Amino acid sequence: MKSRLSDIEIAQSTDLKPIAEVARQLSIDDEELECFGCTKAKISLKIFERLKDKPDGKVILVTSINPTPAGEGKSTVTVGLSQALWQAGRQSIVALREPSLGPTMGLKGGAAGGGYAQVLPMDDINLHFTGDMHAITSANNALAAFIDNHIHQGNELNIDIRKIVWKRTLDLNDRALRETVIALGGKANGFPREDGFDITVASEIMAVLCLATDLDDLKKRLAAMIVAYTADQKPVTVEMLGVQGALALLLKDAIKPNLVQTIEGTPALVHGGPFANIAHGANSLIATKMAAKLADYVVTEAGFGADLGAEKFMHIKTRAGGFTPGAVVIVATVRALKMHGGASAEDLKKEGLEPLKKGIENLEKHIETISAFGLPYVVAVNRFVHDTEKELETVLGWCRDHGHPAALCNVWEEGGKGGLDLAKEVIHVLENKDHQFSYLYELTDSVEDKLAKVSRIVYGAEGVKLTEKAKKQLQEIKKNGLGNLPVCVAKTQYSLSDDPEKTGRPKDFFITVRELKPSAGAGFIVALTGSILTMPGLPKRPAALQMDVDENGRAKGLF
Structure with a gap:
């Protein structure tokens, strides 16, 4: 077992490859690379012209169950899977969002993966990066x-x-x-x-x-x-x-994707960072499409659970980009499932099979959502240190009994090696499972129908209700010819419903849309629900309280 250093200690003990060497793994020409020091670079959009006739690689979307304070490690699994694919002899690029300083200094700390499945230089990526x-x-x-x-x-x-x-x-x-x-x-x-x-x-x-x-x-x-x-x-x-x-x-330079590397020296594109509970929650389309031209496999993520990030990825990003994911990975953890089953944070270190079995209902709903899009999937059970063998087997056994492909994942501690079983399952479904991708609604559907279909099929709600304010805004949206845009629901990430207290798999509820805002440039209609805010506040003890810089300019406390 590797020593349990903090994420930033692991990152700072890693010798990074020169970024030009990382670029050469992808056959990127020197004139297509714009370096920011030795370990970061932007890639010129001119590369698309050179690679226009090259077939696209397969896109693997990583999503998860509804997050809890216990954490799921979705970004860590995303990075670790890409590293594992390289170890399995497959050329892969991980494509992630850029972290926001708000959550970095607020509740979450750094957001570039973790343990031995990180993108580096972690401190730069979490702070000002390439601007x-x-x-x-x-x-x-x-x-x-x-x-x-x-x-x-x-x-x-x-x-x-x-x-x-x-x-x-x-x-x-x-x-x-x-x-x-x-x-x-x-x-x-x-x-x-x-x-x-x-x-x-x-x-x-x-x-x-x-x-x-x-x-x-x-x-x-x-x-x-x-x-x-x-x-x-x-x-x-x-x-x-x-x-x-x-x-x-x-924005002429900001539009160019950023090339960095994982802790194992494999390539990573980190570019763009829309919130998933407010916006569409996926990295830039340009970075994803560029990665698909450069590698055989693209491992990317969508923010929060499948009810938010994955749904918007399908309905908004794939429509804008004209592509289809090849497979989806659904990340779950024993401890988060226990919380969805009613366990308290204080009990997570104790074995708890009953709340775990109850919490699996949340995983089940997200599997149903991905299936509704017609996509093959693999459940990644992301291992944490206090998980017991009985608990892990409970989740994996449930998956086997219900015919859901699944694999145990331990990339935080073991890097790519800890994701080899997951990589094998993903390769298998990519190469052996036929799929018929389809949207859950058509752009020609009314805005009300789009919202109703997402609410019923993805959230498991009875339907959707619009406030009087939202109804007036909807009439203006229709009058201005914007009714054919997809919807982008701003909703709490902690629940399938619009109430963060309703964990697990709630039933007999409606989604209430309090406000509708057209984002005509982005190409979607934002539907605000619950108490979602577009300017978050800091928690009682912000992560920034742990942050510092030593006399040599090395960052401390970024997790």
């Missing part, structure tokens, strides 16, 4: 300034200042900025109005960057974003302000 988050924040806030300046300079577009829907952003958790008043101090400072901030990863510009197929598509999507409405409720777009070119200029 993508800053570029998105700058573009977002530049647009906010352009809107206020347009109004101050005469308001040619007749924007109703009470109907400006574009918020400023910050890539931190800061509850004090959710609701603000701006432009105080007299006429020279503009027109006073209520405003607010979103976290950067919840911004539409983040979603636009992650769903764009190239620079031209990025400009078109930026131009289509709705920023305000006129007094007679007509939408005002970025194109009407004429600043889509300026925004694209700020």
